[in-house]
Amino acid sequence: MINQPETQDLLTEARQVLLDSVAPELSGERKYQALMVANAMGMAIRELEQREHGQPEQTDRTVRAFLVERSLEATTGDAEEGLARAIREHHLDGADPALRSVLRTLTEARLQINNPRYLKRES
Amino acid sequence: MSALADTFSAFIARQTGARSARVIDFDKLSGGAIQDNFGLTLDLEGGSRPDRQAFVVRQDAPSGVAESLSRSEEFRVLQAAFKAGVTAPEPLWLCEDPEVSGRVFYVMTRAAGSASPRKLVKADFTEEQRRNIVRRLGAELARLHKVRPPQESLKFLALPDPDNAALSRVALYRRYLKEIGEPHPVLEWALNWLEDHAPEPGPTVLCHCDFRTGNYMMNGDELTAVLDWEFAAWSDPGEDLGWLCCRSWRFGADDREVGGIGDKQDLLDGYREASGIDLDPAAVSYWEVMGLVRWAMIALQQARRHMSGEQRSLELALTGRMVAQMEFDLLNQIQELEDGQ
Numbered sequence: 001m002i003n004q005p006e007t008q009d010l011l012t013e014a015r016q017v018l019l020d021s022v023a024p025e026l027s028g029e030r031k032y033q034a035l036m037v038a039n040a041m042g043m044a045i046r047e048l049e050q051r052e053h054g055q056p057e058q059t060d061r062t063v064r065a066f067l068v069e070r071s072l073e074a075t076t077g078d079a080e081e082g083l084a085r086a087i088r089e090h091h092l093d094g095a096d097p098a099l100r101s102v103l104r105t106l107t108e109a110r111l112q113i114n115n116p117r118y119l120k121r122e123s
Numbered sequence: 124m125s126a127l128a129d130t131f132s133a134f135i136a137r138q139t140g141a142r143s144a145r146v147i148d149f150d151k152l153s154g155g156a157i158q159d160n161f162g163l164t165l166d167l168e169g170g171s172r173p174d175r176q177a178f179v180v181r182q183d184a185p186s187g188v189a190e191s192l193s194r195s196e197e198f199r200v201l202q203a204a205f206k207a208g209v210t211a212p213e214p215l216w217l218c219e220d221p222e223v224s225g226r227v228f229y230v231m232t233r234a235a236g237s238a239s240p241r242k243l244v245k246a247d248f249t250e251e252q253r254r255n256i257v258r259r260l261g262a263e264l265a266r267l268h269k270v271r272p273p274q275e276s277l278k279f280l281a282l283p284d285p286d287n288a289a290l291s292r293v294a295l296y297r298r299y300l301k302e303i304g305e306p307h308p309v310l311e312w313a314l315n316w317l318e319d320h321a322p323e324p325g326p327t328v329l330c331h332c333d334f335r336t337g338n339y340m341m342n343g344d345e346l347t348a349v350l351d352w353e354f355a356a357w358s359d360p361g362e363d364l365g366w367l368c369c370r371s372w373r374f375g376a377d378d379r380e381v382g383g384i385g386d387k388q389d390l391l392d393g394y395r396e397a398s399g400i401d402l403d404p405a406a407v408s409y410w411e412v413m414g415l416v417r418w419a420m421i422a423l424q425q426a427r428r429h430m431s432g433e434q435r436s437l438e439l440a441l442t443g444r445m446v447a448q449m450e451f452d453l454l455n456q457i458q459e460l461e462d463g464q
Contacts, residue, residue, distance in 0.1 A: 033437070036437050037437070039441060040437060040440070043444060078306065080306045081306040083306070083308040084306035084307060084308040084311050085306075087308055087315060088311045094312055094319070099312070100454065103308055103309050103312060103454060106308065106309070107309055107447055107450045107451050107454060108451070110447035111447045111448065111451055114444040114447050115447070118447075118448050118451060121377070121451075
């Protein structure tokens, strides 16, 4: 089905109108609301982008591969759920650098959508 | 609005025995989703508080958070804190009769200044002013922490269970995470870390549990009131200091560990001067990590309120998307603490 322009394009344009023309005219609570809407739209745009690049699947594969390497169940169900369960049930060593790296991959993938600027924050 | 102003002013006139009360100013103050705060300035004629008086009326909002105290309980905590010498609004009258305004409310004095965190963090304070503010924050907590259980008027506050505030929190947050029901490997990992690294517990004291920049009023460089007592609990002193220092409450001024205002050593000095107790900075760092987990739990619960349809709200929905930030901070901070050892 052809449906042009793309949703991502529509959202990007709509967000720009909101930020450039609508929000500057507003103040107080209304302005805050407009900025929240722009923020939510920004997340939607970035999520579409990430999906296009197959990023969620790649993150999922990373988690799955880690679980398989540790001989933990990863074939059924959600990989992130499997990882959470394995940690909760103390099947993994919290100090394991590979575990920490997987946790970081997951967190960074979510921040890439929710707040990419936060990734630049000095630690 | 004006009907509500009349209701409150009539109530205050009755309490003070004033012959008349004229409303000079009435407005809804910014506050949380949990309660409504109203500013009310009255000209009172006669009675126990004659002339112009500025009050704040705090009333339950339609939607509450299960874990927070009721208005009546909060009023009693505020009384205890005020009596202990904490710079808090003076609690004046509690009205538990729902016939008066439709909900339970209480009246307190109104402090001057602003609690806006962004304003405070950006303020052009000198180094000496910063030191004094942060020492003062330490001293306020020290005074509050002198209140110890048992207290007849605070018997509704639960004691840590197990008898170790840190492990009690870990158990609570595990329960929350289970109830929330979505996978959060970083939070599970952080909870294990908190369990394995719990410091020797301090004394059990009255904690504010939401003492952070944004919840205390400042008039210039002078602290005028500690606000928002609805999360108060019996806990470890480290919980209040850790929450105040938590990365999430530095509002962009990351290098100023104490709420984006100043340095941790000054906070600990202020605490020691007012209490004679030397708190271990490592324990405060531990409770900062706990603070990140706690804020993540609150954010997840807020998102759930939106998703369940209990309270549809874009603000709550976006708060849910902030959890990744706390998780990112957790990964960094735990690593830093370990590297520093």
